[in-house]
Amino acid sequence: MKNLTVLLFALVALSMSLSADSLAVYVGYEDNLRSSGFAPTPWIGDTYNGQTVISQTNPSGITFDSGAVRIDNTGATSIAISNFQVSFNGGSYVVNIWGAGTQLTLLPGQSGIFTQFPNNNENFDSSDQGLFGGTPPATLEPNNADGNGNTNLIGGCSSGAAFTAAYSGPGGACNPANAGVITFDENGNPVSFVDSGFILNTGEWDFVNNSLYGEDGNESINWNTLGGTSRGGTIPEPASALLLSAGLGLLGLLRRAATRRIDR
Numbered sequence: 633m634k635n636l637t638v639l640l641f642a643l644v645a646l647s648m649s650l651s652a653d654s655l656a657v658y659v660g661y662e663d664n665l666r667s668s669g670f671a672p673t674p675w676i677g678d679t680y681n682g683q684t685v686i687s688q689t690n691p692s693g694i695t696f697d698s699g700a701v702r703i704d705n706t707g708a709t710s711i712a713i714s715n716f717q718v719s720f721n722g723g724s725y726v727v728n729i730w731g732a733g734t735q736l737t738l739l740p741g742q743s744g745i746f747t748q749f750p751n752n753n754e755n756f757d758s759s760d761q762g763l764f765g766g767t768p769p770a771t772l773e774p775n776n777a778d779g780n781g782n783t784n785l786i787g788g789c790s791s792g793a794a795f796t797a798a799y800s801g802p803g804g805a806c807n808p809a810n811a812g813v814i815t816f817d818e819n820g821n822p823v824s825f826v827d828s829g830f831i832l833n834t835g836e837w838d839f840v841n842n843s844l845y846g847e848d849g850n851e852s853i854n855w856n857t858l859g860g861t862s863r864g865g866t867i868p869e870p871a872s873a874l875l876l877s878a879g880l881g882l883l884g885l886l887r888r889a890a891t892r893r894i895d896r
Contacts, residue, residue: 654705654706654707654709654711654818655703655704655705655706655707655711655738655818656703656704656706656857657701657702657703657704657814657825657858658672658701658702658703658704658855658856658857658858659699659700659701659702659812659814659827659829659831659832659855659856659858659860660672660699660700660702660831660852660853660854660855660856661698661699661700661758661759661831661832661834661851661852661853662675662696662697662698662700662747662852663696663697663698663850663851663852664695664696665695665696665697666848666849666850666851666852667848667850668847668848668850668852669850669851669852670850670852670854671696671852672700672702672852672853672854672855673854673855674743675691675745676689676691676745676747677691680743681704681741681742681743682741683739683741683742683743684742685702685742685743685744685745686736686738686742686743686744686745687736687744687745687746687747688716688730688734688735688736688744688745688746688747688749689734689747689748689749689750690750691750692750693750694748694750696747696748697748697754697757697759697851698747698748698755698756698757698758699718699747699756699757699758699759699831699832699833700745700746700747700756701716701718701745701746701747701814701832702743702744702745702855703736703738703743703744703745703746704738704742704743705738705739705740705741705742705743705744706741707740708740709740710737710738710739710740711737711738711818711819712735712736712737712738712817712818712819712820713735713736713737713738713744713746713816713817713818714735714816714817714820715730715815715816715817715822716730716734716746716814716815716816717730717814717815717816718756718758718812718813718814718815718832719812719813719815720758720761720810720812720813720832720833721761721763721810722809722810723813725761727755727756727758729749729755729756730746734746758812758832758833758834759833759834759838759839759840759851760833760838761833762788762805762830762833762834762835762836762837762838763805763810763836764788764805764835764836764837765837765838766837766838766841767837767841767844768787768788768791768835768836768837769799772787772788772789772791772799772835773787773791773845774786774787774788774791774835774839774842774845785839785842785845785847785863786831786834786835786839786853786861786863787835787837787839788805788806788830788834788835788836788837788839789805789806789810789811789829789830789835789836790829790830790831790834790835790861791835791861805836806830806836808826808828810836811826811827811828811829811830812826812827812830812831812832812833813825813826813827814826814827825858826858827858828858828859829856829858829859829860829861830861831853831856831860831861834851834853839851
């Protein structure tokens with residue numbers, strides 16, 4: 633009983649730490665080229681948690697066609713973000729445009745966004761980096777016609793389909809090794825995060841071609857926690873949900889054990 637109690641508190645503490653780290657990282661896509669395009673919310677210049685969302689660039693007048701990475705400082709001290717870069721498809725394509733002068737210092741509770749630069753709307757056009765190219769395989773198309781249960785119009789590696797080994801196995805476009813990897817220094821310490829939902833490269837295909845499925849080619853995707861696949865919003869981090877469920881399950885076991893002891 634004692635060991636079970638210790639394990640329960642360890643799992644609950646771990647699940648809490650996953651949701652209460654000093655920073656949280658989100659991925660999305662901003663497209664204002666198309667009439668139905670939108671910016672992930674909150675966006676640069678918005679007030680969020682009582683503070684202005686900042687960026688490495690001034691967004692005034694920019695035509696965006698760009699992946700975006702948001703970092704929230706969820707701790708009690710300021711954090712400095714530097715040496716930011718994103719790599720795709722096993723490191724075969726690396727975006728390292730954020731050099732000197734693009735560092736961000738985030739106050740406690742503040743958010744910062746790394747995205748394209750004002751003078752070049754192609755320098756983080758991450759939707760172009762998908763291994764599927766212009767259109768996804770028919771089984772991973774971004775609609776419900778094939779019965780795969782996907783309704784978010786991302787498709788590709790972000791589809792709701794059950795991937796076969798051809799997609800998710802070695803050499804497959806949807807293999808986790810091909811997911812985007814975000815790296816940067818946090819107060820001088822290197823950290824990395826994996827976009828396992830393939831949000832930044834829009835499901836491993838360029839869904840400007842969503843016109844094939846009744847859209848206008850809008851590539852916008854709202855903020856997603858890493859591992860998310862939602863076109864319009866965020867979803868819980870899977871690891872946190874799993875650990876929390878495990879903790880609650882153990883709590884139930886403890887209660888039943890205590891009840892049996894009382895009955896005796």
